[in-house]
Every structure is written in structure tokens, then in C-alpha cells.
Amino acid sequence: MSAPSDSMTQIKLEIDLSHRQKITTANAQLQKIQRKFSFAAVLVPFLGSVVAVGLLPYTGIGPVEIWLLVSMYVLTTLGLEIGFHRHFSHRAFQTTNVIRVILTILGSMAAVGHVIHWVSHHRGHHPYSDQPGDPHSPYLNTKGQNLNQLRGLWHAHIGWLFESEFPNVLLAKDLLRDPVIVKVNQLYLLWVILGFAIPAALGGVFTGTWMGVLQGLLWGGFVRVFLVHHAFWSINSITHTFGSRPFDSKDRSTNNIWLAIPTLGASWHNNHHAFPNSAMVGLEWWQIDPSGWLIRILEAVGLVWDVKVPTAGKIEAKKAVK
Ligand SMILES: [Zn+2]
């Protein structure tokens, strides 16, 4: 009786492989470059943060460093969540070209990769979420093999950056057709450098010292990038593992209140998988969603339009049966 189930497994594997080919490009050279960038992205902000914390007994931390850390964190996280995620990946709202450029620059300053690559990876995550083909599931590695919880959390948080194949950029065809975004995308490294240079310069301006320049670079640059990275990688790891699941999404995504503020609203991830195109990810009045609130403010002043939000009836209909 094993033959039919074996052939079923074979068929499923073939389908999964064809999925993987569509969402990734089997290009070893590009994968190698991606791995090198990932290595720098994981290691450099970590080492900078170690230096910042190591210097604390000698330099302390003052209001200028805290202000640079918080303001750069909020701006770059908004670029990622409102720009890279809700606008570019999901088309949850429309906005002006100037705002699209600002969001792309701010998101790029978070040093998470070119917007076109990020969107392509993310559009590969949604259709295969927690199934073979998902670039960063905490349940399966990139080959579709099961992982135990600890290894799974590591894979979804950081490991996938080194293991996943280069995304198929044709998944972001709409962005490739936009010459302005293609240009801003090409200048990615410039935006990353500016993300370090601006807090360093402001640290110098506000304190009038070279130590201020160094402290601005460390806290507004390295520590800020380190924190933004881990907050966003937690969306792949923590909010596919721990938390509530009010909606019957086809994956194992969860809502997690503890990450709502650090991710500026992205951690209502079960809501997001249930309604991926919604500009509001917090769907209840108490679900903190600063990114959604800012979209609403921009809509009220006419800078954002076509804001997609599910109706109360649609939300009710998708609720998991208790
Ligand atoms: Zn997800």
C-alpha cells in the first residue's frame, strides 16, 4: 500500500520544487553575494553595539545619544513597515512619488537590503508561508525539511539570510517598471552610509565634540541598526511561533503584543496574514499600530489615498472558530 503515498509525496515534492524555482533564482553567484552582505549586516551592527556598550562606563549616554537612537529607529522602522512592507510589498495604499522615495530611502537606511530584493523575498513568503518554499519559516528549512523549535527560531531569525536562494526579482515587476524607484534602489549603499553619517554629524553638531560624533555614530547608527534588525527578524521567528491566532490563516502566524511598539505595529502578524493588503495591521482599537495610525493621518491630509482596510463583516467572517 506504500506505492500511492510514495507517488503522492513525489508529486508534492515536484510541486514544491517548481514553487521554489518561481520565487527564487538558482544563481550561485548572486547567492554568494547575498551571503556576504548578510554576514556584514549581522556582524557589523553587533560589533558596533558591543563597542557602544563597552564605552558606557567611560562616556555614559546622554539625551543627544538617546534622541538620535530613538528618532533614527522610528524613522527607519517606518520606512520599512509603511514603505517596504505595506506600500511596496502589498500595495495597501497609494501615495505621491516624493513620499515613495522618502520611504525607500528611510527603509534602506535600516540596512536590510535593496527594496526590490526585500519586496521579492517578502512576496515569496506570503503564498508559501510555513510551507516548503517559504524563505524563513521557523518550522522548515529552505530545503523544506522539518526543524525543531530552537533550530527553527534561529533559522527564521537569522539562518535564512545565509541559506535562502536569491529571490526572483520578477516578483517585484511593478517596482522594476518604475524608473524612479529603480534609481533609488541602485543607490542603496549610499542610503546605508547616510544612515550612519547623519547621526554622527548631528552628534557632533549638538555636542560640538569629536566624542559626540563617535557617540552619534554608535547609538544612532550601529545600535539603532542592530535593534531594528532584530525587531524585524522577530516578525519571521517570534510572530510565527508565540502569540494568539484569532484568524484562520493558512500558516502559523501569530499576534504578539510585546513586539507591537518595537515593530511599530507589524507584530499583529496573524491579522496581517489574514488580510495581507490591509493598510491597518492592528484591527482592534487596542492593537497598537503606529504605522497604521500614521497612514491614516497622511490620508486625512490628502498625501495618501486608496487605503485598503477590510470591512467589519470580512473580519468577522475570517475569525477562527473557537
Ligand atoms: Zn509571516
Ligand SMILES: [Zn+2]
Ligand atoms: Zn507581508
